[in-house]
Amino acid sequence: MKKQVLFIQGGGDNGYExxxxLADSLQAALGKDYELSYPQLQSDKSAPDFGWPRQIGEKINEFKEDLILVAHSVGASLLLKYLSETKITKNINGIFLIATPWWSGDKDWVQGLKLQEDVGNxxxxxxxxxxxxxxxxxxxxxxxxxxxxRKLPQAAIHAIKNGGHQFNxxxxxxxxxxxxLKDLN
Known part of the structure; x- marks a missing residue:
């Protein structure tokens, strides 16, 4: 059985495109033993978190098997928001976050994107x-x-020398x- 990977897109008007x-590159590099799902998330401008954590949860719950989560940029921070604010019952083998923003400040639009200060716990x-x-x-x-x-002392942190926001x-x-990753079915 193929190992399942869910890739969560970044934000912006054309974030999915x-x-x-990135999603294509990852699938090609992983090869035939992995199946990557790349759903398009819709932004609900009336929701303080654009409705993404809810959609991310729905996508995660669609999987029947063990799962590897990959997320980019805004998608990465909102995946963390979902995982830190929801009881997880799905068997997740690893979380891979790339170019993850830390939201701060007093602007109204950013309040729904912020993570809890003790997110790591x-x-x-x-x-x-x-x-x-x-x-x-x-x-x-x-x-x-x-x-x-600092916030996620349990995480493995990797600085990449170059590649920009899209990692080339x-x-x-x-x-x-x-x-x-070990212990995958």
Missing amino acids: ADAP KLPEHIPIFLYHSMDDEVVPFDHLAIYA NDLQFLAEEIQK
Whole structure:
């Protein structure tokens, strides 16, 4: 049976289209033993979190088998929001977050995106978490990775020398990390 990977897109008006090459790159690098799902999330502008955590939960619950979660940018932070605010019953083998923004400030639009200050204590303890951020990310400041290193001490933190926000649309390095996961069915 193929190992299941759910890839959550980044945000923006064309986030799904912009991240499609990332999803394609990851599927190609993972090979035939993995099946990657890349659903398009819809933004509900009336919801403070754009309705993404609810949709992410629905997508996770569609899977019958063990699952590997991968998320980019806004999708990564909102995946963390969902996982830290919801009781998880699904067997998740790993969480891979790339170019994850840490939301802060007093602007109204950002309030629904913020994670709880103790987010690291609210995540399932048994699931390995990996964060990746390019030093030359032009969208999400690189120093957000240091914030996550403090907030998620259980996570493996990886600074990537270059690749920008889209990692040059090449997730070979991520596929290699996913393939190292043990105890997958």
